[in-house]
Amino acid sequence: MKLRRIIGTTLFYLLVAFIVVYTVFPFYWAIVSSLKEGSALYQIEFFPKDPKWGNYAAIFREQPFGRNILNSVIVAVTVVSISLVLSVTASYALARIEFRGRTPLLLLVLSVSMFPQVAVLSGMFELVSWLGIYDTLWSLTLSYMILTLPFTTWVLTTFMRELPKELEEAALVDGAKPLTIITRVFMPLLWPALATTGLLAFISAWNEFLFAITFTLSNERRTVPVAIALISGASRFELPWGRVMAASVIVTVPLVLLVLIFQRRIVSGLTAGAVKG
Amino acid sequence: MAVAPSSLPQPEVIGRPAVALAPSLLTRQRRRAALYFILPMMTVLTAVAGWPLARTIYFSFTNANLDNLGSQEWVGFANFVSLAQDPEWWRAVLNTVKFAAVSVSLETVLGLVIALTLNANLKGRGIVRTAVLIPWAVPTVVSAQMWNWMYNDLYGVVNAVFLKLGFIDHPYAWTASPGLALAAVIAVDVWKTTPFMTLLILAALQLLPQEIYEAAKLDGIPSPKVFYKVTLPLIRPALMVAIIFRSLDALRIFDLPYVLTGNSRQTASMAVYARQQLIDFQDVGYGSAASTFLFAVIAVFTIIYITAGRVRFDTGR
Numbered sequence: 001m002k003l004r005r006i007i008g009t010t011l012f013y014l015l016v017a018f019i020v021v022y023t024v025f026p027f028y029w030a031i032v033s034s035l036k037e038g039s040a041l042y043q044i045e046f047f048p049k050d051p052k053w054g055n056y057a058a059i060f061r062e063q064p065f066g067r068n069i070l071n072s073v074i075v076a077v078t079v080v081s082i083s084l085v086l087s088v089t090a091s092y093a094l095a096r097i098e099f100r101g102r103t104p105l106l107l108l109v110l111s112v113s114m115f116p117q118v119a120v121l122s123g124m125f126e127l128v129s130w131l132g133i134y135d136t137l138w139s140l141t142l143s144y145m146i147l148t149l150p151f152t153t154w155v156l157t158t159f160m161r162e163l164p165k166e167l168e169e170a171a172l173v174d175g176a177k178p179l180t181i182i183t184r185v186f187m188p189l190l191w192p193a194l195a196t197t198g199l200l201a202f203i204s205a206w207n208e209f210l211f212a213i214t215f216t217l218s219n220e221r222r223t224v225p226v227a228i229a230l231i232s233g234a235s236r237f238e239l240p241w242g243r244v245m246a247a248s249v250i251v252t253v254p255l256v257l258l259v260l261i262f263q264r265r266i267v268s269g270l271t272a273g274a275v276k277g
Numbered sequence: 278m279a280v281a282p283s284s285l286p287q288p289e290v291i292g293r294p295a296v297a298l299a300p301s302l303l304t305r306q307r308r309r310a311a312l313y314f315i316l317p318m319m320t321v322l323t324a325v326a327g328w329p330l331a332r333t334i335y336f337s338f339t340n341a342n343l344d345n346l347g348s349q350e351w352v353g354f355a356n357f358v359s360l361a362q363d364p365e366w367w368r369a370v371l372n373t374v375k376f377a378a379v380s381v382s383l384e385t386v387l388g389l390v391i392a393l394t395l396n397a398n399l400k401g402r403g404i405v406r407t408a409v410l411i412p413w414a415v416p417t418v419v420s421a422q423m424w425n426w427m428y429n430d431l432y433g434v435v436n437a438v439f440l441k442l443g444f445i446d447h448p449y450a451w452t453a454s455p456g457l458a459l460a461a462v463i464a465v466d467v468w469k470t471t472p473f474m475t476l477l478i479l480a481a482l483q484l485l486p487q488e489i490y491e492a493a494k495l496d497g498i499p500s501p502k503v504f505y506k507v508t509l510p511l512i513r514p515a516l517m518v519a520i521i522f523r524s525l526d527a528l529r530i531f532d533l534p535y536v537l538t539g540n541s542r543q544t545a546s547m548a549v550y551a552r553q554q555l556i557d558f559q560d561v562g563y564g565s566a567a568s569t570f571l572f573a574v575i576a577v578f579t580i581i582y583i584t585a586g587r588v589r590f591d592t593g594r
Contacts, residue, residue, distance in 0.1 A: 012394075012397075012399070013399075015390075015394060016394060016399060016405055019391055019394065019405065019408070019409065020404075020405055020408045020409075022468070023408050023409050023411055023412050023468070023471075023472070024408050024411055026412075026420070026423050026424060026427060026468065027411055027412075027415060027423070029423070029426075029427060029434055030419075030423045030426070033426060041432070042431070042432040044432075044434055044437040082321075086317050086318045086321060087318060089313075089314035089315075089317070089318075090314055090315045090317070090318035090319075092314060093310070093311035093312075093314035093315050094315065097307045097308065097310070097311040099308045099311050099312075105315065105319075107583060109322070110579075110583065111576070111579050111583075112322060112326045114525050114575060114578075114579045114582070115326060115330070115572070115575070116528070116529035116548060116568070116571050116572060116575050117529070117531070117548075118529070118531065118547075118548040118551045118552055118555075118568045118571060119330055119333055119568045119569065119571060119572035119575070120325075120326060120329035120330050120333055121329075121333065121551070121552065121555055121556075121564075121568060122329075122332065122333045122336050122341070122555055122561050122564060122565045122568065123328065123329025123330060123331065123332030123333040123336070124325075124329040125343070125346075125555075125556075125561075126329075126332055126346050127324075127328065127329055127332075129346065142325060143325065145321055145322075145325045146322075146325045146326045149318065149321060149322060149325075150322065150326075153318060172303070177310075178306075178307060178310035178311075178314070179310070203414075206416065207416040207417055207418070209417065209418050209531070209532040209535075209536075210531050210532065210548070210552065214552070214556055224416075225416055225417075225418035225419070225532070226418075228418055228419060228422055229418050229421075229422070229535075229536045241426050241429070241432075244422050244426065245422075245423070245426060248419040248422055248423055251416065251419060252414065252415050252416065252419055255414045255415070255416070256411055256414045256415070258414075259410055259411075259413070259414040260407055260410070263406070263407065263410065266410075267476050267479075267480060270473070270476055270477065
């Protein structure tokens with residue numbers, strides 16, 4: 001009996017170890033590969049004996065990777081800020097005020113967040129060229145709203161619904177206007193929710209690829225995902241894998257850190273976005 | 278939260294029940310505020326989603342060309358007819374369906390296993406949960422490139438490890454061989470998205486009342502039976518919603534096959550095919566027809582999601 005339990009526990013921890021290796025190894029391998037140069041890259045070596053930083057220097061020297069990072073940051077921050085401002089007021093109305101057509105509106109917002117991006121691609125292309133913003137960051141700021149705005153509205157509505165009714169009633173009795181209720185009563189309570197929602201929206205804007213590769217053309221306008229995808233684009237046979245991995249590590253480390261710091265928050269945001277209703 | 282009057286079923290509140298009172302001044306004021314609050318959001322949404330979608334659907338009935346947007350002519354259903362006759366399009370549809378079915382099934386099973394593991398009492402749970410989150414944090418394009426390098430036919434670590442373990446007797450070109458490419462794409466998606474599944478399932482597991490398990494333990498019920506008779510039925514609603522949510526995501530997949538294998542016919546999804554027609558071949562009419570078709574598929578799934586998920590919209594619980 002005791003032996004069986006020991007075997008069971010061992011198998012269980014082997015499973016756990018396997019899960020950890022499976023999830024972590026690819027990222028670890030990217031780090032290891034990014035530290036190898038020349039022919040060292042082509043040897044399978046699980047611990048780099050002689051780590052070199054040349055690949056990291058090269059991606060900033062040989063291409064505008066710094067500029068690409070800046071582009072991604074500018075676009076993501078702009079889009080997330082606009083989305084949050086627009087959706088805080090909207091979600092207050094959707095969560096706390098009863099009016100005709102509220103349910104269809106919420107359904108509409110939810111449906112838009114499930115849109116396949118490619119379904120708006122040609123219409124968006126026309127809009128972008130008509131506005132004369134093709135190959136500028138504005139084209140991405142405009143098109144990314146379709147990713148972030150329905151998401152932030154939906155998630156903030158779920159959070160807003162959870163807040164106690166009494167707070168609002170007290171403010172109403174004092175004669176507070178709806179906008180005052182949002183800014184003075186709800187906002188202070190909503191900071192954690194806003195941070196979570198903003199972070200998740202930031203990640204989706206940061207990772208976006210389809211619009212970015214379609215609406216920008218020049219190296220200097222590219223965002224990080226496009227830049228990384230196209231490092232290998234030059235020739236199919238001589239891929240600078242060390243550099244690709246270095247670039248990958250640079251853009252992923254901040255995200256991994258953010259995710260680790262905000263672990264619990266992110267889980268609650270994700271479940272609010274998907275499961276809860 | 279206490280039961281509030283607002284937890285009444287909403288349609289009755291709106292649809293003037295027998296005891297309806299005229300809306301008070303306050304209610305009217307609040308409804309007006311609601312309009313002002315929602316208007317900016319809806320305006321932006323109409324501009325970036327509604328309008329482009331309407332234009333895409335319109336383009337799908339024309340012979341529009343990317344070079345010359347604006348001079349298109351109405352061609353009726355011609356694009357949809359050629360789409361239906363295009364074997365490459367059906368290949369893309371099949372790829373997408375295979376991709377969605379296989380990857381979502383694998384993710385569900387793996388997600389369940391990992392979530393159950395995390396839910397069990399194990400030492401170092403925090404570390405494991407953190408490790409599981411890493412693939413989720415890696416951008417899709419980056420994970421595609423990371424795996425592309427691991428799949429490399431000459432220097433890839435996958436070939437090296439599999440050769441050493443004796444799984445294969447010669448190195449494979451994982452992303453280039455016809456039989457393997459789609460499987461290779463699926464493997465990356467499973468790696469990348471299982472964490473999401475795990476988190477959703479774990480959230481559902483943690484809401485389960487512990488008393489049931491204690492009772493089952495006291496009665497000496499074997500744990501597989503507890504899993505099938507208690508756990509699975511209880512988390513099924515959450516599981517269904519997660520599966521449909523993931524399926525929607527998988528059906529519109531673009532970046533993973535595109536970065537891993539380019540426009541290769543072996544792996545091209547509906548979205549990859551549509552974009553290639555639209556942008557690379559500049560055939561906006563035909564590409565829009567493909568996009569519109571994909572949109573219709575997703576719309577059907579969205580309706581299923583909303584009904585199956587029993588998404589509730591009233592202020593109460």
